[in-house]
Amino acid sequence: MALSVSSSSSISASGFSRSSQELKVPHFGSFKLLERPTTFVNVSSQRRCAVKPLNAEPKRNGSVIPLAATIAAPEIAEKVEVEEDYETLAKELANGSPLEIMDKALEKFGDDIAIAFSGAEDVALIEYAKLTGRRFRVFSLDTGRLNPETYHFFDQVEKHYGIRIEYMFPDAVEVQALVRNKGLFSFYEDGHQECCRVRKVRPLRRALKGLRAWITGQRKDQSPGTRSEIPVVQVDPVFEGLDGGAGSLIKWNPMANVEGQDVWKFLRTMDVPVNSLHSKGYISIGCEPCTRPVLPGQHEREGRWWWEDATAKECGLHKGNLKQGDAAQLNGNGNGAVHANGAATVADIFNSENLVNLSRPGIENLIKLENRKEPWLVVLYAPWCQFCQGMEASYVELADKLSGSGVKVGKFRADGDQKEFSKQELQLGSFPTILFFPEHSSRPIKYPSEKRDVDSLMTFVNALR
Numbered sequence: 458m459a460l461s462v463s464s465s466s467s468i469s470a471s472g473f474s475r476s477s478q479e480l481k482v483p484h485f486g487s488f489k490l491l492e493r494p495t496t497f498v499n500v501s502s503q504r505r506c507a508v509k510p511l512n513a514e515p516k517r518n519g520s521v522i523p524l525a526a527t528i529a530a531p532e533i534a535e536k537v538e539v540e541e542d543y544e545t546l547a548k549e550l551a552n553g554s555p556l557e558i559m560d561k562a563l564e565k566f567g568d569d570i571a572i573a574f575s576g577a578e579d580v581a582l583i584e585y586a587k588l589t590g591r592r593f594r595v596f597s598l599d600t601g602r603l604n605p606e607t608y609h610f611f612d613q614v615e616k617h618y619g620i621r622i623e624y625m626f627p628d629a630v631e632v633q634a635l636v637r638n639k640g641l642f643s644f645y646e647d648g649h650q651e652c653c654r655v656r657k658v659r660p661l662r663r664a665l666k667g668l669r670a671w672i673t674g675q676r677k678d679q680s681p682g683t684r685s686e687i688p689v690v691q692v693d694p695v696f697e698g699l700d701g702g703a704g705s706l707i708k709w710n711p712m713a714n715v716e717g718q719d720v721w722k723f724l725r726t727m728d729v730p731v732n733s734l735h736s737k738g739y740i741s742i743g744c745e746p747c748t749r750p751v752l753p754g755q756h757e758r759e760g761r762w763w764w765e766d767a768t769a770k771e772c773g774l775h776k777g778n779l780k781q782g783d784a785a786q787l788n789g790n791g792n793g794a795v796h797a798n799g800a801a802t803v804a805d806i807f808n809s810e811n812l813v814n815l816s817r818p819g820i821e822n823l824i825k826l827e828n829r830k831e832p833w834l835v836v837l838y839a840p841w842c843q844f845c846q847g848m849e850a851s852y853v854e855l856a857d858k859l860s861g862s863g864v865k866v867g868k869f870r871a872d873g874d875q876k877e878f879s880k881q882e883l884q885l886g887s888f889p890t891i892l893f894f895p896e897h898s899s900r901p902i903k904y905p906s907e908k909r910d911v912d913s914l915m916t917f918v919n920a921l922r
Contacts, residue, residue: 547689551688551689553689555711555712558689558711559672559709562690562711563589563591563592565670567592569670570594570668570670570709571595571664571671572586572594572595573598573671573673573674574596574597574674575674576610576611576742577741578717578720579712580731581674581712581720581729582711583614596624596625596664597624598624598625599625599626600627600657600744601627601632602656602745603745604745606733607732607734610730610732614730617729625663625664626660627655627656627657627659627660631655632655632656635651635652635655644762662697665697666697667699668698668706669698669699669700669706670698670707670708672709672710673708673709676715676717677714678716678717679717687710687713688710688713689709689714690707690709691708691710692708693706738752739760740760743761759847803840805870806838806845807838807853811856811866812853812868813865813866814867815835815867815868815869817875819869820835820869820883821882824882824883824901825899826899827897827898829894829895829897831896832893832895833894834855834864834914835866835867835868835891835892835893835901836852836867836868836869836892837879837888837891838868838871839872840870841872842888845889848889851910851911852866852909858911864922869883883901891903891904891909891914891917893921893922895921895922
């Protein structure tokens with residue numbers, strides 16, 4: 458399998474750098490002839506190859522160097538590997554730059570580590586790796602359903618850096634069974650997790666079994682609900698590496714503490730190629746059926762799986778980010794971390810003296826009224842929903858502006874036990890849903906746009922009141 462390698466020296470067909478004067482000793486699986494040979498040994502089959510395919514099996518029986526290589530070797534004391542404390546290392550590197558963290562990762566793991574590249578702004582990882590001057594590998598998951606722009610971007614990145622991306626593909630039999638049994642777009646009906654499991658998670662698992670560490674482009678600001686606490690380096694809590702078993706894989710997140718706007722400043726400064734979808738409003742980029750542009754004021758993760766109202770917008774690649782309550786939602790649509798009575802554990806939102814907190818009887822009475830004294834604007838929300846949290850400030854400001862205008866502004870918590878009722882009676886599709894109850898009509902009118910800024914909401918109200 459081709460490898461992505463970048464260094465200041467050229468690489469020959471054998472994988473070693475040469476000068477006109479001497480043969481340089483490579484990092485792994487190498488030897489050097491002595492002037493006075495003293496002891497002859499055969500290379501053990503336990504020696505590791507300098508470069509391994511990503512889908513390598515965890516155990517090997519083949520010899521790394523041909524058996525004819527009966528070579529002279531000095532007497533060297535056996536190297537004792539000291540187990541690294543990665544929690545301590547994460548604290549030490551917490552204030553480090555992405556370049557420093559990348560350099561540390563590549564230094565420690567050499568050819569046993571690879572960058573996971575999604576085809577989005579995480580191309581910054583490849584740029585940082587190049588800047589270290591060290592060898593590096595890049596792999597990507599080709600789900601078979603990416604945007605054409607993403608495939609063109611892969612090709613552009615390979616040419617720009619002179620590398621070969623190691624692509625991982627889903628199992629054809631599994632994909633065939635999924636599509637034949639449930640159709641091409643089943644994720645719109647029963648959640649995205651099954652499709653992601655077949656097309657992304659299992660290929661990733663195979664890739665990581667050939668590594669001892671991997672590098673991701675995760676940032677804390679990408680998803681406040683799931684990524685706000687990720688460290689710059691950690692023992693992977695979900696996947697296993699080459700040696701197998703818990704703790705056998707290390708996960709590096711060099712850009713964990715970098716904000717999205719700073720990533721883009723870096724990409725522009727370094728003149729790094731970017732996916733053309735970014736210029737069309739896409740921020741978080743995944744498969745074509747599950748990704749769309751976001752509007753001003755929306756969080757970047759609102760462009761992914763928008764038909765779901767789950768708090769945990771993860772496909773399963775970073776399932777370890779989820780807390781126990783959130784992880785239960787990975788079967789599709791969920792209601793957040795809940796108690797037995799269906800009430801979420803997080804604090805309430807949309808708190809203002811100009812906002813009416815409607816109970817179930819209150820919203821039922823509002824539905825039944827055919828001649829209301831004044832029109833109402835009501836948001837159906839769940840306090841754990843990051844998109845509801847994202848519009849809180851604008852909705853509260855709108856309530857303040859409409860105070861005394863003759864329009865009542867309210868909120869109704871529609872998760873938990875109230876969700877089915879809200880779906881049947883209040884047109885709830887996903888959170889948040891905004892309804893306008895006209896003065897002389899019993900049927901509420903659903904706000905059709907995802908622009909949730911004050912001006913857009915005010916235009917909607919003024920057009921109907």
